[in-house]
Amino acid sequence: MEININYKKNEMKKELQLLRIKGTILRPGNDGYEDARKIWNGMIDRKPALIAQCTDGDDIAACVKFARKNDLIVSVRGGGHNVAGNAVCDDGLMIDLSKMKTIHIDLDSKTAIAEPGVLLKEFDAATMQFGLATTGGTVSDTGLAGLTLGGGLGYLMGRFGITSDNLLSAEMILANGDQVKVDKDNYPDLFWAIRGGGGNFGIVSKFEYRLYSFGPNVVAGMILYPMDKAKEVFQFYRDYIRRAPDEMMSYAGFIVTPDGIPVTFILPAWTGDVKEAEKYLAPLRSFGSPIADMITEMPYLQLQSILDAAAPAGIRRYWKSGYFIDLPDELLDIVLRNVAARPSPLSPVLFFHMRGAAAEVETAATAFANRRDQWDSDIISQWLDAADDEKNISWAKNFWKEIEPFTNGVYVNHMGSDDDPRIANAYGENFERLKAIKKKYDPDNFFRMNNNIKPA
Ligand SMILES: Cc1cc2nc3c(=O)[nH]c(=O)nc-3n(C[C@H](O)[C@H](O)[C@H](O)COP(=O)(O)OP(=O)(O)OC[C@H]3O[C@@H](n4cnc5c(N)ncnc54)[C@H](O)[C@@H]3O)c2cc1C
Numbered sequence: 001m002e003i004n005i006n007y008k009k010n011e012m013k014k015e016l017q018l019l020r021i022k023g024t025i026l027r028p029g030n031d032g033y034e035d036a037r038k039i040w041n042g043m044i045d046r047k048p049a050l051i052a053q054c055t056d057g058d059d060i061a062a063c064v065k066f067a068r069k070n071d072l073i074v075s076v077r078g079g080g081h082n083v084a085g086n087a088v089c090d091d092g093l094m095i096d097l098s099k100m101k102t103i104h105i106d107l108d109s110k111t112a113i114a115e116p117g118v119l120l121k122e123f124d125a126a127t128m129q130f131g132l133a134t135t136g137g138t139v140s141d142t143g144l145a146g147l148t149l150g151g152g153l154g155y156l157m158g159r160f161g162i163t164s165d166n167l168l169s170a171e172m173i174l175a176n177g178d179q180v181k182v183d184k185d186n187y188p189d190l191f192w193a194i195r196g197g198g199g200n201f202g203i204v205s206k207f208e209y210r211l212y213s214f215g216p217n218v219v220a221g222m223i224l225y226p227m228d229k230a231k232e233v234f235q236f237y238r239d240y241i242r243r244a245p246d247e248m249m250s251y252a253g254f255i256v257t258p259d260g261i262p263v264t265f266i267l268p269a270w271t272g273d274v275k276e277a278e279k280y281l282a283p284l285r286s287f288g289s290p291i292a293d294m295i296t297e298m299p300y301l302q303l304q305s306i307l308d309a310a311a312p313a314g315i316r317r318y319w320k321s322g323y324f325i326d327l328p329d330e331l332l333d334i335v336l337r338n339v340a341a342r343p344s345p346l347s348p349v350l351f352f353h354m355r356g357a358a359a360e361v362e363t364a365a366t367a368f369a370n371r372r373d374q375w376d377s378d379i380i381s382q383w384l385d386a387a388d389d390e391k392n393i394s395w396a397k398n399f400w401k402e403i404e405p406f407t408n409g410v411y412v413n414h415m416g417s418d419d420d421p422r423i424a425n426a427y428g429e430n431f432e433r434l435k436a437i438k439k440k441y442d443p444d445n446f447f448r449m450n451n452n453i454k455p456a
Contacts, residue, residue, distance in 0.1 A: 019052065019066040021059035023099060026051040036096055037088055039077070040141075042314045043389075044085030048075070048094035057171055057179050057205035060095060064203070065177040067093045068446065075449040076199050078116045079143015083319040083416060086199075086449045087146075095203060097145065105130060110211045111168060116145035116204055124304050132211040133300060134166045138251070138352070140305040141313065148207055149198050150413030150451075151368045153376060155269045155303060156214070158246035158356030164195035164368055165361060166210040172202040175442040179205075193437045196368025196427075198412055199450040200434070201441055219277035220269040220303045221294035227340070229288060230254070230264040231332055236287050237266050238327045242373070244280050246356030247272030254335075255310060256345035263291060269303055310348050316386065318393045320379040320400035321414035322407030323370055327351070331406045338399040343391045346382040351375040369428040370409040377407075378414055412451050423451055432456070 019025060026033040027050060036051045049072070052063045067074045073092030080087050080098065088094055100115035103126045110132060114123055121140035127133050135156040137147050144163075152163020160166060169183035172190070180202075182191040193201050225233045237252050251267040268284060270277040274297055278285075281295060324331065339349055355373045363369050381396035383389075412426040424431045431453075438445075439455035 018069070019050070019062060021052055021054060021062050023053040023055040023059050026053065036098075037094065038314065039080035039082075039085060039087050040311075040313050041083050041085050042316045043318070044088055046085070046088040046090045048089050049091050051094045051096050053096045053099050055100060057173060060097070060173045060203050060205055061177050061179055063093060063095045064173055064175070064446075068177070073449060074446065076203055076447070078145030079119050079141065079147075081139075081142045082146050082413065083317060084451065086451070089449050092449075097203075097205075098143075100205070105132070105211070107132075110213070111208055112211055113206055113208045114144055115206060116143070118144045120144060120147070120304065121301075124301055127211055128214075128216060128299075128301055131213055131215060133214040134209050134211050135160050135163045135358075136304065137163075138304070139307050139311045141308070144207065145204060146199070147413065149194055149196075149204065151196050151411060152413075153352060153354060153358070153411065155218070155220075155249045155271055156212075157354065157358035158249050159271055160212055161357040161361060162368060163209075164366060165358070167195055167207060168210055169208040170194060170204045171206040172204050174202045175444070175446040183208075189437050190441060193367050193434055195366035196412070196430075197434050197437075197453065200438055200447055200453045202447065214271075215300040217274050217297050218269055218271055218300050218303050219274055219281065219295065219297050220267065220306070221296050221298070222265045222267045222306075223284065223293045223295060224257070224263040224265050224291040225288060226291060227254075227262050227264060230336055230339075231329070233264045233266065233288065234327060234332050235329070240283055240287070241268075241353055244268075245272065247276075248280055249355070250353045251307075251350055252353075253348055253350040254339045255348045260345065261291075262339075262345070267306070268295065311380075315346070316383050316389065316392070318381045318396050319414065319416045320381075320396050321410060321416070322377060322404065323354075323409045323411065324351070324375045324377055324406055325372065325408050327375065328406070331403060334402045338395075338402065341395065342381075343388070343395050344381065344383040346384070347392070347395075348378075348380050348382075350378045350380065352377075363429060367427065367430050367434055369430040370411065370426070374408070376411050376414065377403075415451050423453060426451070427453075 075089035077087035077096045097116040100117040102115045104113045120136045135154040148163045249269045381392045383392045435456035
């Protein structure tokens with residue numbers, strides 16, 4: 001084993017001249033190497049043999065061919081935000097796309113072409129200059145690339161569908177190094193697969209999106225309630241939100257305020273005509289006795305960063321997630337008991353409501369299969385000190401064990417850091433088709449540092 005590893009490293013040195021890219025190549029010890037291998041989840045501490053900071057599709061194709069020749073494992077980094085940490089590999093080639101940040105907006109066709117290093121905050125800021133938007137996620141330093149390839153759940157999905165529903169085409173580098181453009185007419189099977197199938201089928205160097213005239217303002221904000229009213233709040237919330245129109249998106253959940261008070265919150269986000277907002281917010285505003293009501297008219301860009309403070313980069317975390325079709329009392333009791341026992345005040349528990357256009361797309365229309373009115377729920381265990389790893393990971397695992405029987409499928413972008421056996425649940429009836437497409441385009445499973453769909 002040791003001989004093998006040394007042999008490969010020596011071989012790689014000989015071949016190094018063959019990796020020629022316009023971008024930067026970093027090796028351990030080089031300036032910038034340590035920063036480049038860091039990602040959002042501070043638990044991930046992997047050391048690639050090489051980090052290739054690509055500038056375009058040709059650079060990416062050169063990396064793919066080089067890795068094949070040297071039999072290197074490849075990982076692909078977009079925004080580096082995925083909790084599973086597959087953006088970074090040990091001893092292999094990390095293809096780092098974070099420097100590829102060009103965005104082109106075509107005002108006539110209302111479309112945008114973005115490179116894979118673009119973050120949501122950069123994309124939203126660029127399109128909103130022109131009163132245009134498409135569905136993104138809800139934390140602004142998430143990468144557009146990973147988000148789109150896995151699906152993309154955001155406040156605009158009730159109106160415009162998920163992010164990948166708005167993907168019009170993509171330029172990709174396949175496992176054999178070929179560069180292709182995929183859309184509804186070219187490689188339609190690949191185009192179907194990358195709308196939800198993650199990074200399994202190739203590396204995307206350009207994404208083209210449909211944009212919509214939107215904003216600039218929404219009406220949104222958190223309402224906070226004391227924990228001793230949490231059950232009543234959720235009982236009210238689950239009925240209220242299903243009666244509201246599809247423009248009313250929402251989170252509900254549990255956080256600890258910066259001054260240390262555990263609270264229950266509802267975060268409505270009215271994405272329709274701002275003049276209509278109060279009509280639909282009235283039942284919420286008049287419910288119970290909140291500690292604080294921060295709902296107000298605000299720029300869409302402000303809504304897009306409202307949860308940022310709850311997800312700081314670089315700290316330690318462990319995540320469990322699944323969809324709930326309903327939030328029955330029995331589930332609420334379990335959730336409340338576990339929230340009360342959370343070892344770290346940094347750990348939010350969130351329920352994000354999927355509805356409207358996102359839920360109405362046919363299951364087989366794209367790879368993203370779990371389409372229904374439901375909540376995507378996340379136990380986001382977060383802490384600062386490595387000495388606390390065990391208790392925070394156990395808390396999330398035990399909590400999860402109790403609520404998993406109530407879940408129905410999982411969002412692939414929220415699958416966690418250990419070997420999660422639920423990949424089939426993320427795709428349901430689309431799974432077999434995905435495996436067949438994987439076999440056609442990547443029979444050796446070259447792209448395997450991801451939530452992996454193994455070739456049929
Ligand atoms: C705090 C937080 C909040 C989040 N909120 C939301 C949310 O509101 N809505 C939502 O839908 N999701 C959300 N997510 C999940 C998010 O969509 C995923 O973590 C997504 O994978 C992040 O993309 P990235 O490019 O930043 O990640 P990376 O870690 O860089 O990439 C993740 C994986 O995607 C693949 N990949 C990345 N770029 C490419 C590419 N160009 N070509 C091929 N494969 C590629 C690779 O397999 C890689 O391992 C959230 C995540 C976090 C941590």
